[in-house]
Amino acid sequence: MKLKNTQGFTLIELVLVIVLLGILAATAAPKFINLKSDAIIANLxxxxxxxxxxxxxxxxxxxxxxxxxxDGVISIGNVNVDTYYGSIKADALNIVNAIDSSFTVLTSPTASFTTNWGVYKVPNAGVQIFPNGYDISSNCLLYYIEADENNSAFYSQTTNGC
Structure with a gap:
């Protein structure tokens, strides 16, 4: 008994399928994978x-x-941190003194900076901390308000613009 000569896919057909799958993956993957945004949110x-x-x-x-x-003052190592009802006073310099990281004290919520974080003191309303490359218009920040006699410290993130 003699078997029929069967053929598989040709090399051209296989290459075309691989190329088409590559094109589909290249166009669809960025819509499903946003690693930069996830990394910024993880940093926040x-x-x-x-x-x-x-x-x-x-x-x-x-x-x-x-x-x-x-009001109070405590020393951490060789720096002083101003406190209010025992929490870190919401001032840009106090955040810089209390946390060992790369910060820039900003004079405006739209100022640019080259360090990891920019800290802006909102007049009478806490501090906003922005990741590098973002500002108030980007909706990517950490907001902090110090404790007072009736409330504990408040933390809030806005991440819809990260």
């Missing part, structure tokens, strides 16, 4: 965690120094 989450941890340490030290009512 990490910064918020660092700020919360720093605030816990500052509060603990404020209790020891009896600085938990109203």
């Amino acid at each position: 989450n990490a910064l918020e965690g660092s700020l919360k941890s720093a605030n816990q340490l500052v509060y603990s030290k404020s209790i020891v120094q009896n600085e938990t009512i109203g």
Whole structure:
């Protein structure tokens, strides 16, 4: 008994299918994978965690120094951090002193900077912290308000523009 001579796909057909799949993957992948945005949001989450941890340490030290009512000052290493009711006072320089990272104190929420983070003091309303390459118009920031006699410290992220 003799078998029929069967043929598979030709090399040309295989190459065409691979090329078409490559084109589809190249156009569809960026819509489903946004690694830059995910990385920026992860960095904001990490910064918020660092700020919360720093605030816990500052509060603990404020209790020891009896600085938990109203304005106070504690020293961390060789820098001073202003406190208000035991939490880090919402001032750009205090954020820089309390967290060891690469910050620039901004004079405007639209100012550009080259460090990892820009910190802007909102008059009478806390601080906004922006990742490098973003500003107030981008809707990508961490917002912090110090504690007061009735409320604990407040943290909020806006990430829809990251």
